[in-house]
Amino acid sequence: MTTNELVVAADPAVAQVTAAVVLRPQSVLLTFFGDYVLDGDVLVSAGSVVDVLGRVGIGEHAARATLTRMVHRDLLRREVRGRRAYFGPTEHGRRIILDGRNRVQDGDIVTRQWDGTWTVVGFSMPESWQRERHDLRSRLQWAGFGMVQAGLWVAPRRVDLAAVLEDSQLGEYVHAFEAAPTGPTEPVRLIAEAYDLPPLAARYIDFAARWTPFDGDAPAADPVSRRVVLTTDWLQTVRDDPRLPLEFLPADWPAMHAEVLFRRINARLRRAAEREMRQRLDVIPGAAPESSAPQDA
Known part of the structure; x- marks a missing residue:
C-alpha cells in the first residue's frame, strides 16, 4: 500500500x-x-x-x-x-x-453515587513555561477537572493528585484541597462555569x-x-x-x-x-x- x-x-x-x-x-x-x-x-x-x-x-x-x-x-x-x-x-x-x-x-x-466532596487545585508557574502549563492542564482535564478561572480548577470528586502528576516535575507548583462550595457559590453554577456541557x-x-x-x-x-x-x-x-x-x-x-x-x-x-x-x-x-x-x- x-x-x-x-x-x-x-x-x-x-x-x-x-x-x-x-x-x-x-x-x-x-x-x-x-x-x-x-x-x-x-x-x-x-x-x-x-x-x-x-x-x-x-x-x-x-x-x-x-x-x-x-x-x-x-x-x-x-x-x-x-x-x-x-x-x-x-x-x-x-x-x-x-x-x-x-x-x-x-x-x-x-x-451515580457522590459524597459531595470537591477537589480544588490551584497552580502558579513562570509565564514562560507554556509547555509545562499545557501539560498540567491536559492532565487535569483527563482527570475530570474543569477550570473555574485562571489557575483554579475543580472536580466534583476525590482525585488522587499524586497519580495525576506522576512522571512530571509539576508537583511543587500545585496546591490541592478537598472542599465544598459555600456562601454565594452554588454547585450548579460552578458546574456550568467549569464545564462546557x-x-x-x-x-x-x-x-x-x-x-x-x-x-x-x-x-x-x-x-x-x-x-x-x-x-x-x-x-x-x-x-x-x-x-x-x-x-x-x-x-x-x-x-x-x-x-x-x-x-x-x-x-x-x-x-x-x-x-x-x-x-x-x-x-x-x-x-x-x-x-x-x-x-x-
Whole structure:
C-alpha cells in the first residue's frame, strides 16, 4: 500500500464512520494495542499494524510514521527479528494504554453515587513555561477537572493528585484541597462555569447517530476493523468527559444512551474480532530485550 492509495473499507460501518469522523492514528494504535496486544505479552509486527490500520483508512506511511513517533515518545518499544520489526508497549506505554482502556471499558459515564466532596487545585508557574502549563492542564482535564478561572480548577470528586502528576516535575507548583462550595457559590453554577456541557452532549448525540444504524445482530463484514473503529470513536468521544454527578446533569443527558449503545455493539463484535485477530496477527513473545535507542519503523 502506498501513501497515495485510496483505502476503501470492506465493512460498511467502517466506511461510513471514518467518512464522518477523523480517527487519529495514535488513538487507533492505542486502542489496537489495548484490545489485542497488551494482555498477551507479545510484540506485533509492523506489517500486522499496517494491515489493521489500512483497513480503517490509515495509509502505510501514516501507520509507520505513527509507530516511529510512539517509539520516540516511549510509548512503544521496537525489536528487530530478521527483516521484520515488532512493536510492543513500554512500561510507560502500558500505563497510558491501560488508562485509556479503563476509560473505555470500566465504570459509568456519569457518577451515580457522590459524597459531595470537591477537589480544588490551584497552580502558579513562570509565564514562560507554556509547555509545562499545557501539560498540567491536559492532565487535569483527563482527570475530570474543569477550570473555574485562571489557575483554579475543580472536580466534583476525590482525585488522587499524586497519580495525576506522576512522571512530571509539576508537583511543587500545585496546591490541592478537598472542599465544598459555600456562601454565594452554588454547585450548579460552578458546574456550568467549569464545564462546557453543550458541546459534550453533542458529541454523544453524534456518536449515537453514527452507530445506531449498525446496532443489529447481522454479522459484521470485518469485525476486527469495525471494533477498532467503534472503540477508537468511543475513546475520542469520552476522553475528556469529566463524568459528573448525575444530579448536575439534564434528565435527558445523551451520554448514558450512547454508552449503552457502545457496550451492546462492542459485546456483539468482541468474540469474532478476537478470534480473527489471533489468526491474523504476526507476533513474537514480548519478553525480548528492549533496543538501546529508538529506531524508525
